[in-house]
Amino acid sequence: GKSQPNKYVTSFMNAIDKAASSIHGREITLDKPTKCITPYGGKLVWLLPGNNTLTLHLKDKLKIGCRKRISQLMMMYHILGFQLLEANDETSSDAYTDHTQGGTNIMPRYNKMKYNTKGEIFKDITERACFEAENTYILGVDVDTTFSPESILLLLQTMKKDPDLGASFGRVHPTGSGLLKIYQTFEYALEYWLRKAAEDKMGCVLFSPGCFSVYRGSAVMDDNVIRAFAQKPSAPSNFVQWDMGEDQWLSVLMIQQ
Template identity: 35%
Template sequence: MCNESEEEMTQLLLSLKNVIDGRDRGSPLFHSHIWLDGAFDTKTKPESNTLSRNALQLLGIVKSVFDVSLGNEPPGTVSYRFETKKTRYGRRFTWTFYDLNEELEDVDLNVHLKDNRKVKKKKRWSQIMYLSYIIDFLCVKSAKRTGLDVDEILKDTFILTTDADVKFEFASVEALLDVFLRDETKQLGAVCARTHPLGSVANPLVSYQIFDYAIGHWLQKVANHTLGSVLCAPGCFSMYRTAILKNVLPEYGSDTSCGTEFLYKDMGEDRWLCTLMTRCLLRQEAVILTIFKK
């Protein structure tokens, strides 16, 4: 996230809440992470740790949508635990939701507030941060706790990327995950879904956008899929296997040295990531699943 509107933030959080509420006993373990660029007010107060307007807005919407607070409540009165921690990149807020009947796995919502004075801003660097956080920290931590091999954990861990203006349901997440679970070779690198713009077709701009998105999926993505591999799994709603991402992360996190590199690394980061995955001779698939986009 960076400069999303209140409506977009609310839509994303409602989608995440649908995923949390839609789980059952057979559901896998979920973790939700939101990274916000420019979360600290460095313009009017350069030396302070005052949160920016966008950060305050996001935290306010989290409180409203999930009915949580920014503090610890007495045990037994709520179904979540709250934790806030100062980090090297800024600050992290974590709400861990647990089932009072102890039938479902705990699931947490993490809001990462990036301080542009400490880390690089923009979308690709946020992606590099959370990929490294999941691959090099969470999966390694899970391996130590369970005694399993970290490489096996990475093969069965998947990252769903989504834009803030995308509306999705729990069934959409399950559909992407199901494609991975049916891949016995575990060589499938990414799965993407069809994104459908919302809005009235009476508006010519909306009509053109609907046509453009339809061509992108039904012609380009389907043709790629038929020929062997989708060439670009859009970052707006795609799922990736972390074991594959680990192999390409060092090159994906390389700096830009000229204008051309800036265009394909920072302006087209999802295609750049998929290009690196394709170069590893890995497959990427498209599924006929409609995700709505504002």
């Protein structure tokens, strides 16, 4: 039958005016969103005060997988493969699609040494797209994570200081009270400090948690990262590693590359 929005979509739509009013300190009623049909389901696009847009992507589980890794891939391909490359050059978008599907067509079109992009995919795109890929950042955050705008700015400043940096994240602290918080505080601190010796030797972190991390677009687009991240599991071990530990898997791919 016809797909219907679930209770989470309804709750989001009921709360958006209240959220906008809270941010601006006055009563705000947004215009109704633009509805679009997409290959994975649909999307709703709101025009916010200041002419910014807010897009809510709706997944139809009959058309696309329902796990978190699939959602992450959707956002990465939408931002990097559609918005970034399609906006710059149709040829760039085709090259990106060919490359992620195993294509080998190479068309050098810009001064490679000018940017910190080493992968084969970057030989196929325009100089402007390459520049934008280096300066496009994707924030991964869980719905139950509380943070301030200053936290995001700090991560962005860290990324801008070092063009070799593919991702950065904020240290996570549990909130709440009771025995569960005590256990989580111990667990997080133990894991955090035990990794420090190895990370000091390697010169980078071993894991960037998906609950609050910023990823550089060009690092995600690089060879053997998003292409490997998009593989379909063919064995039980793949399911455990790729679909139940998607954040660790993405971190491993970026470190290997």
